Amino acid sequence: MWTLTLSLSSLLSASFFYPLEFQIGQILLVDHLALIISTAVTLFSSIVLSYSARYMAGHKKLRRFLINCVLFTVSALLMAISNHVLLFIASWLSMGLLMAELIGGYTKYHEGKASKKNARNYFLVSTALVAAGLLWLAMLTGAWSISEIISLVEQDRQLVIWQASLLLIAGAVVQSALFPFQRWLMSSMTAPTPASALMHAGFVNAGAVLLTRTATVIYMSDLLWVLVMVGGIGALIGKFSKFVQANIKQKLACSTTAQMGFMLLQCGLGFFSAAVAHLILHGFYKAYLFLSSGSNVVQESPYNGDSKRSWKQWYLPVTLLSGLAGGWLFAISTGKGLELNSGLFLTFVIVLTVIHGAQDFLGRSSLPLLSRLIALPLIIIPALLAYAVIFNGISVLMQQTPMAEVALPIGWDQITIGVLYLATFLTIELKWYKKSRRLYVYLLNVSQPKSNTILQ
Known part of the structure; x- marks a missing residue:
């Protein structure tokens, strides 16, 4: 498995040097955005799977956990290259259901069951919003591939209606755990550490992929300001919330909401490529922080956690x-x-x-x-x-x-x-x-x- 994923990453990376874009009917679209996301997903997944085999050694559900991680990775890869509206919705839904299983299926029964149900409900809401937005656009344009929808929108601005864009933005906000939808992420601490790393490194970032794929629609609907406001406020609340946490993983969760807010803010500024770069850098950094979180456990008050810092006027x-x-x-x-x-x-x-x-x-x-x-x-x-x-x-x-x-x-x-x-x-x-x-x-x-x- 590790050899396969690393080989796939190398193959995808090599493809960056060639001007590549091809479609398989109206079903799949492989372009540089798909290659960037696919490479990041396979690298994150290979690291987490390797770590999981050691971290959960002896766990009675280890095999099931690894299988779900692989299935989640496949769903994420499928989402990255999906061009058909129905296939994109299906892969988005499967990512959510598999992540809910990873969050709550491997710890104490009652807490795990509750966190799994809570996460699944949020993910179903996110899927419903994304599905409604994409289906609305499909019915409006008469096209069922995302690339064709974008092409038709570019030709006729009147085809864009703000309702569809607002639905897509709302779906991305829920997935990214921004205020007021941040509680699903805060309630996901029942997840094993490798699952948290996979979730924070890749799953919450999916909103940027959705928004980048549909950037033309959102741009022409004049709703980028919504991303600026929602992303900016979400980032501020996440940043502040981090300082009142005593739990390492809760600190990292608050940090993730702040970073996801800034990522959507970059989309609102018109820099979707910057958001994708942020997605990758945040993914690597947050995966490292979660996988090494055990070494950072200390006893301190959230009010006095930085009391060792000294300040001088110079x-x-x-x-x-x-x-x-x-x-x-x-x-x-x-x-x-x-x-x-x-x-x-x-x-x-x-x-x-x-x-x-x-x-x-x-x-x-x-x-x-x-x-x-x-x-x-x-x-x-x-x-x-x-x-x-x-x-x-x-x-x-x-x-x-x-x-x-x-x-x-x-x-x-x-x-x-x-x-x-x-x-x-x-x-x-x-x-x-x-x-x-x-x-x-x-x-x-x-x-x-x-x-x-x-x-x-």
């Missing part, structure tokens, strides 16, 4: 300079942020991220002062360049994907979320959120799993 100019330098490096290496359009928002987020990372490094590092100042650019520059290479590489590969990257004029939605992002950044960095018990309780409540899914 950090401020250093971190600000690092953020501006990081934003400039990202802008010149990707071309985003050099013009007055939605690319500025991506650069703005990079600036805030670098400032936060620099402050965290300076405050926590045990290295001498001079060593920290020397090491900071040595960490930031390679990291940003690596991100830029992946970002640009995915953008080049997806050039033939309709509407994969269309910079938008700066609008009220981007300004609103930008102000909220800046306010959130200041609230987190200056620890203002710790001064509000009301905010703490709200965030704790909104990120709680359902009581019957908590392992006793």
Whole structure:
């Protein structure tokens, strides 16, 4: 199995160097987007399957667990290359049902059964929304392949109705566990760690694949602002909720909702290729964090978990300079942020991220002062360049994907979320959120799993 999956990954990777796009009737479509997603899925799956064989050694349901993981992988691959509306819906549904089984089928009976039922209900809602949106478009255009629907929409803007786009967006939001649908993800902690890694590395990312496949429809329905608002707010709630968690896996779940929110926000900015790049990077990073989560267990209060961080006034100019330098490096290496359009928002987020990372490094590092100042650019520059290479590489590969990257004029939605992002950044960095018990309780409540899914 491991040899097969790795060989498939190598074959798919080699195909990137050739201008490839072919269809099998109206059923399957293999293009660079399908190859990117398929390669990521097979790599994630091979890693998780290899880990599972050791992690669950001796478990009476190990064989069943591995079979379900393989079936889930097949469903995800089928979703990536599906072109027929009915086949895409079927693969989306099968992914949800198999993931529900992985979440609740291998732990204590009562909690596992409850979490399985809870997840399955959310996934059925997501499937119903996606099915309604795609079927609506199929009936409207008279076409049953996604590529043909996109082609007809490009020829006649009047064929696009906002209701279908709104249904597709809602289905992606549920699948991505964004507010107010985040509780299915918070209630999935009954899943074995390998299943959590597979879920957070691939399953919740499926919304970006759906939105990228239907980018033309959503763009022409003028509903990208909905993605900006929903993704931005979901990211903020997930980011804040992470700070009030005491459980490692709950922290990672909140982090995932934040990352999925930013991923959908990138779609709303018109950068669907950036969302796909984010999907892959987040998948690798989150799979690693879940598979290594046992080594990070410590006893601490969520209120005082970062009490070891020290702050000095001279950090401020250093971190600000690092953020501006990081934003400039990202802008010149990707071309985003050099013009007055939605690319500025991506650069703005990079600036805030670098400032936060620099402050965290300076405050926590045990290295001498001079060593920290020397090491900071040595960490930031390679990291940003690596991100830029992946970002640009995915953008080049997806050039033939309709509407994969269309910079938008700066609008009220981007300004609103930008102000909220800046306010959130200041609230987190200056620890203002710790001064509000009301905010703490709200965030704790909104990120709680359902009581019957908590392992006793």
